[in-house]
Amino acid sequence: MDGDEINSGDVYADVIFLKVMKDDAEPIRRNLIENGFLRFDTTILTESDTVSFPVIKGISEEQLNFIQYPSATPVSISVKRVPLRPKKITNFRDMIDIPEEYHKFLPSSWDVVGEIILVKLSDEILPFKRKVAGALIDTHRSIRSVYRVIKVSGNCRVRELEHIGGVENTETTAREFGVIMELDVTKVYYSPRLATERWRIAQQVEEGERILDMFAGIGPFSLVISRHARPATIQSIDINPEAIRYLERNIKLNRIENMKFHQGDAALISKKLSYKYKFDRIIMNLPHSSVDFLPGALACSKRNSTIHLYLIDEIDRIDDIVKDCISKAWALGYSIIEKGRVNVRSYSPVQTNVCIDISVDGIS
Ligand SMILES: C[S@@+](CC[C@H](N)C(=O)[O-])C[C@H]1O[C@@H](n2cnc3c(N)ncnc32)[C@H](O)[C@@H]1O
Structure with missing residues (x-):
């Protein structure tokens, strides 16, 4: 490695550090990781108001600007000589002892939920599932359990899982942007892949907004918004009693005071709420069937309300679905008008998960 030196057993190197204000640190850390810019072989430095992230060599100023959120204060960049951690094998493909011809069937992604990894495996790799789990545990410092995802099913979108390595424990604590959330991965739906999307929504919330989270699960949208914005109130609905049990616990854990929760069908509860309240922002994160719940969401809206409608469908069908929503609303x-569209993640080779940001333009 260029410029590294060995000194009485320690390896030192000149490392580029990106200094940011502490309040901006979490989204920037996530963004650095997502873009592959963060170095893991040395320590993140913290001072009273700032955090300095070690970043990879060769990163351009343009790329660093790209990772900043609009709200982030300007960053400073400096080079410091710091000790590096001893090299560890971090790629689980290098750890795993299976015949070479099976390497092409190894998973390329998985979900980290607290101390648990949830991974989908193809049939070809199933005979080696315990080896996969072992290698994942060996290469992820904080992971204690690995479960194979068999399928996600039912109204509550709960995963059917098989334990394939580590300790058998399905309860864990996930962290997102300074929010902590307890959950049982076999009883509720939660995906860490939407963390950046939840942050995007939280960034749009203005002081005093009334928010309705129609399919709240254990509460990640509601909690991140409540923690990072200043809404007047958030009402969260979920049909799964277990999700509501964890949501209640998570509200207490994060000492949130402006949230109310309701267990039941969002179609019915939104109608009931609409007699009493109108909301500035409505989150509809039930991507396979959110469109069916549009009447309830509209009943809860007023002029200039924003509706975040999540969809999973074939890329080519999204325009037609939006047109259909506009005529149903009419x-x-x-x-209603489409204000914006965000690709949340690709879901399958042909399907995509998008968020349609809708504005309620007028009510007759
Ligand atoms: C895709 S998950 C999203 C959970 C959460 N918003 C998140 O980001 O992790 C959808 C949630 O909708 C809930 N759900 C499904 N049908 C529902 C309905 N008719 N009324 C209320 N909640 C429902 C499920 O229990 C599940 O927790």
Whole structure:
């Protein structure tokens, strides 16, 4: 490694550090990781108000600007000579002892939920599932359990899992942008892959907004918003009693005071709420069937409300689905327009997960 030196057993190197204000640190850390810019072989440095992230060599100023969120204060960049951690094998493909011809069937991604890894495996690699689990544990410092995802099913979108390595424990604590959330991965739906999306929504919330989270699960959207913005109130609905049990616990754990929760069908509860309240922002994160719940969301809206409608469908069908929503809303007396569209993640080779940001333009 260029410029590294060995000194009485320690390896030192000149490392580029990106200094940011502590309040901006979490989204920037995530962004650095997502873009592959963060160095893991040395320590993140913290001072009273700032955090300095070690970043890879060769990163351009343009790339660093790209990782900053609009709200982030300007960063400073400096080079410091620091000790490096001894090299560890970090790629689980290098650890795993299986015949070479099976390497092409190894998973290329998995979900880290607290101390648990959830991974989908192809049929070809199933005979080696315990080896896969062992290698994942060996290469992820904080992981204690690995479960194979068999399928996600039912209304509650709960995963059917098989324990394939580490300790058998399905309860864990996930962390997102300074929020902690307890959950049992066999009883509720939670995906860490939406963390950046939840942050995007939280960034849009203005002081005093009334928010409705129609499919809240254990509460990640509601909690991140409540923690990082200043809404007047958030009402969260979920049909799964277990999700509501964890949501209640997570509200207490994070000492949130402006959230209310309701267990039941969002179609019915939103209608009931609409007699009493109108909301500035409505989150509809049930991507396979959110469109069916549009009447309830519209009933809870007022002029200029924003609806975040999540969809999973074939890329080519999204435009038609949006057009259909606009005409259904029109028939109910609401004029809605698409304000923006964000690709949340690719879901399968042909399907995508998008968020349509809708504005309620008028109500007749
Ligand atoms: C895709 S998950 C999203 C959970 C959460 N928003 C998140 O980001 O992790 C959808 C949630 O909707 C809930 N759900 C499904 N049908 C529902 C309905 N008719 N009314 C209320 N909640 C429902 C499920 O229990 C599940 O927790």
